[in-house]
Amino acid sequence: MNRALVISARDNVATALEALDAGTTIRIGDASVAVVDPIPRGHKIAIRAIHAGDAVVKYGSAIGTASADIPVGAHVHVHNVASGRGRGDLAARGAPDEPR
Amino acid sequence: MSAPARFLAFRRPDGRVGVRNHVLVVPTVICSAVVAERIAAAIAPVGTALPHLAGCGQLGPDMTVTHDTLAAYCRHPNVGAVIVVALGCEQVVAQRLADEARRHDKPAAIVAIQAEGGTVRATARGIDVARQMAATVADAERVWCDVESLVVSVKCGGSDYTSGLASNPAVGRVADRLVDDGGAVVLGEIAEIMGAEHLLAARASTPATATRLLRVITRVEAEAIALGLDIRGTQPAPGNIRGGLTTIEEKSLGAVHKAGERTPLADVVGYAAPITTRGLTVMDTPGLDVEAVTGMVGGGAQVVLFTTGLGTPTGNPIAPVVKITGNRRTAETMADNIDVDVSGIIAEGETIDRAADRLFGEMLEVCSGRPTVAERLGHREFAIYRRNPTF
Numbered sequence: 001m002n003r004a005l006v007i008s009a010r011d012n013v014a015t016a017l018e019a020l021d022a023g024t025t026i027r028i029g030d031a032s033v034a035v036v037d038p039i040p041r042g043h044k045i046a047i048r049a050i051h052a053g054d055a056v057v058k059y060g061s062a063i064g065t066a067s068a069d070i071p072v073g074a075h076v077h078v079h080n081v082a083s084g085r086g087r088g089d090l091a092a093r094g095a096p097d098e099p100r
Numbered sequence: 101m102s103a104p105a106r107f108l109a110f111r112r113p114d115g116r117v118g119v120r121n122h123v124l125v126v127p128t129v130i131c132s133a134v135v136a137e138r139i140a141a142a143i144a145p146v147g148t149a150l151p152h153l154a155g156c157g158q159l160g161p162d163m164t165v166t167h168d169t170l171a172a173y174c175r176h177p178n179v180g181a182v183i184v185v186a187l188g189c190e191q192v193v194a195q196r197l198a199d200e201a202r203r204h205d206k207p208a209a210i211v212a213i214q215a216e217g218g219t220v221r222a223t224a225r226g227i228d229v230a231r232q233m234a235a236t237v238a239d240a241e242r243v244w245c246d247v248e249s250l251v252v253s254v255k256c257g258g259s260d261y262t263s264g265l266a267s268n269p270a271v272g273r274v275a276d277r278l279v280d281d282g283g284a285v286v287l288g289e290i291a292e293i294m295g296a297e298h299l300l301a302a303r304a305s306t307p308a309t310a311t312r313l314l315r316v317i318t319r320v321e322a323e324a325i326a327l328g329l330d331i332r333g334t335q336p337a338p339g340n341i342r343g344g345l346t347t348i349e350e351k352s353l354g355a356v357h358k359a360g361e362r363t364p365l366a367d368v369v370g371y372a373a374p375i376t377t378r379g380l381t382v383m384d385t386p387g388l389d390v391e392a393v394t395g396m397v398g399g400g401a402q403v404v405l406f407t408t409g410l411g412t413p414t415g416n417p418i419a420p421v422v423k424i425t426g427n428r429r430t431a432e433t434m435a436d437n438i439d440v441d442v443s444g445i446i447a448e449g450e451t452i453d454r455a456a457d458r459l460f461g462e463m464l465e466v467c468s469g470r471p472t473v474a475e476r477l478g479h480r481e482f483a484i485y486r487r488n489p490t491f
Contacts, residue, residue, distance in 0.1 A: 005265065015261050015344070017446060042261035042344035056346075059264070061296070063350035076346070083347035085294045086324040086331030 004028060004045060008060030013044040013076050015058075020045065037075035044076040056081050105281065105460065108242035108468040109249075109402075110177070113205035117249035118177035119402045119467040121240050122148045122418050123233045125183045125226070126170055126197055129155030129190035132213055136185040139211075139226035143234040145475070148417040150482050156190040162488040167192055169372040169484045172398035174201040174208070178418040180237030181207040183229055185222070188214030207236055242469065248282030250467065251375050253401035253419075254358040255288065257389040259336075260343030260409030264354020266426025266445035266455070267407035273456030274405065274463065275360035275380070284378045286401055287359040288385035288392040290320045291335055295349025296356040300382065304365040312368040316384050335387065339410055358407060371485050372398030389414050390481040393421065403467055405459070413437050415479030420472045422463060439466075439473050 003026045004014040014028055020039040025032050028047050039045045044058065050070040055062040064081040074080075110118040123146050127136035133151040140149035150173055154166040174182045174197050182201035186194035194210045201208035209229045216222035254271055256263050275285040287293075293300065297317050304310035324331040335348040345351045359380055366379035372395045375381045383399055385392040389412065393404055397419040404421040406414065411434030415421045425431050428443035440462050444450030466472055 007265070015265065040344065044344065044346065058350055059353040061298070061349070061353050063295070063353060064347040077344075078341060078346055081346045083295075083331075083349060085348050086291070086321050086335065089328065089330035 002027075004033075006047065007058060010057055010060045012046060012048040012050055012054075012057050014047050016041055016043055016045055034073045036071060036073035039075050046070045046072050046074050046076050048072060050076070105247045105464055106244045107247070107464040109245045110180070110240050111243055111245065112177045114175075114177075116177035116400070117245045117402065118179070119420065119469075120178040120418060121180040121237050122146060122178060123181045123183065123230060123237055124173060124176075124179045124418060125149040125185060125230065126174060127151060127155070128170070128184060128186045128192040128194050128197065131156070131187040131190065132185045135211075135213055135219055135222050135226065136183075138223050139183060139185065139230050142227040143230045146234045146237065147230055148480060150417055152482060152484055154484050154486065155192040157490045158191065158486075159488065159491060162486055163191060165371055165486075166484050167196070169394065169398050170197055171200040172372045172374070172400075173418060174198075174206070175204040176397070176400065176418055178402055179206060180240055181233040182209075183226060183233065184208065184210045185226060186210060186212040188212045207233055209233070246282070247278060247464070248378070250278065250403065251284040251286060251399070251401045252278055252463070253286050253288070253393065253396035253399075253404040255389065255393055255396070255404055255421075256292075256355050256358060256407040257414060258408040258410035258412040259340055259345060259351060259354065260427060261345065262426035262443065262446060263407055263409045264350075264357060266442050266452075267409070267424045268354055268357035268426075269452050270426070270442045270445065270455040270459055271358040271405045271407055271424060272360045273452060274460050275358065276363055277456070277460060279360065279363040279379050282378055284375055284381065285359060285363060286375050286381045286383050286396045286399055287356070288383045288396050289355070289387040290316055290382075290384055291324075291331070291348070291387040292352050292355045293317055293382070294321060294335075294352050295347070296352040299353075299356055300359070300365050303363070303380075305379070309365055309368060313365065313382055316368060316382075320384075343409055358405070369399065371395045375399040375401070386485055388483075390483040391485045393419075394482050395485060403463060405463065408438075411437050413474065413477065413479050414481050415472070415474030415477075417480040417482050420466045421474045421479075422459075422466055422472055423474065424459060436477065437473060
């Protein structure tokens with residue numbers, strides 16, 4: 001069983017099928033990815049560098065925008081990805097971007 | 101899997117097919133809910149009640165939705181007979197509900213608490229009527245029916261990373277196959293289409309259908325924004341986030357898999373409105389599980405395929421809800437709430453197609469009368485979508 005799964009070739013994240021320890025290396029297709037953060041089972045790991053403001057892509061579609069630079073092997077979750085949908089809090093504040 | 105799939109069910113006088121044969125006890129209003137539940141309990145499990153919080157103190161569209169949802173259950177093919185339990189001073193009109201049942205050739209009766217002279221007399225009278233109706237519906241026999249007579253609701257709740265990888269794609273294959281065979285599928289939860297609407301709009305049978313889908317999604321998103329609140333307070337839910345889902349877009353992209361990969365989007369309908377088109381219908385329901393299932397069953401779905409990563413008990417008073425998980429741990433720790441385990445898709449390489457074949461067969465068994473775990477445990481959750489304050 002693969003330790004992490006990439007759903008679409010366009011994706012820049014993989015889903016960990018088991019908990020991954022920082023400092024280990026996993027294979028993603030032909031490439032290997034050095035895990036830099038502990039990744040809980042079911043959570044996402046960056047398989048390409050994602051710059052702040054770039055789309056985070058899973059299932060071949062954008063699931064949100066990186067709110068910080070995300071290096072390869074890092075944990076990708078609510079701390080570094082912002083959703084653009086249903087954000088009444090931003091509309092109320094008049095803020096154009098995800099606050100940091 | 102080549103011969104046309106069939107199952108044993110009740111063919112109703114209006115031409116529709118029921119997979120259950122309940123005597124439905126409908127309180128018009130919250131005030132008559134306890135009496136209705138006691139009447140239904142006297143003839144359980146044939147008797148089933150629809151306890152709800154509405155029926156009075158409501159205005160405009162909210163009142164209409166309450167009335168229409170209760171009427172939809174009164175005409176539903178899984179129902180063989182109807183007892184309406186009124187208080188006597190409420191807004192919902194008991195006669196209208198009884199008439200709706202009779203229009204679909206179902207026996208119907210009204211018991212009114214104020215007219216009967218209180219809880220004790222109304223309950224006793226209701227139980228008398230219920231026993232007669234239970235004897236009447238027992239005469240109905242199951243006959244072979246084709247899957248083209250099915251409307252299947254697809255739903256996910258308590259989602260985690262396995263939902264988008266395993267259980268939703270497996271349900272999606274079932275949906276595609278059902279539509280190939282002439283059946284209908286209904287998908288609700290507008291908030292959980294947000295971020296994946298482009299995939300469904302691309303499958304719309306006409307540009308007007310795509311426009312209606314996008315319009316209802318825009319309205320729901322605007323409602324969240326108008327509150328000045330961050331929808332992330334509930335979408336994804338805290339448990340979704342612990343399970344690895346980061347944004348509503350990610351949750352939605354995993355969720356829409358359960359509506360199939362190729363079924364055309366044929367129609368977009370309002371809450372609990374009749375599903376009249378074969379193929380895929382999107383219904384305007386909230387994401388909250390019980391309100392969503394209540395609406396889709398009201399639209400005519402006879403059976404619900406419900407995927408869950410974390411596990412959840414939700415059932416329905418008249419429709420069997422089949423629970424499917426792609427999470428091996430949940431299949432073990434929540435075994436009494438799970439009907440079908442498809443975790444082999446992730447763990448052992450069972451193909452999605454093989455899991456879908458298994459699930460299709462399980463669905464037909466349930467449609468032929470085998471109780472789901474939710475039915476065996478007495479899970480009959482029911483809640484009508486409310487959008488306005490109570491007055």
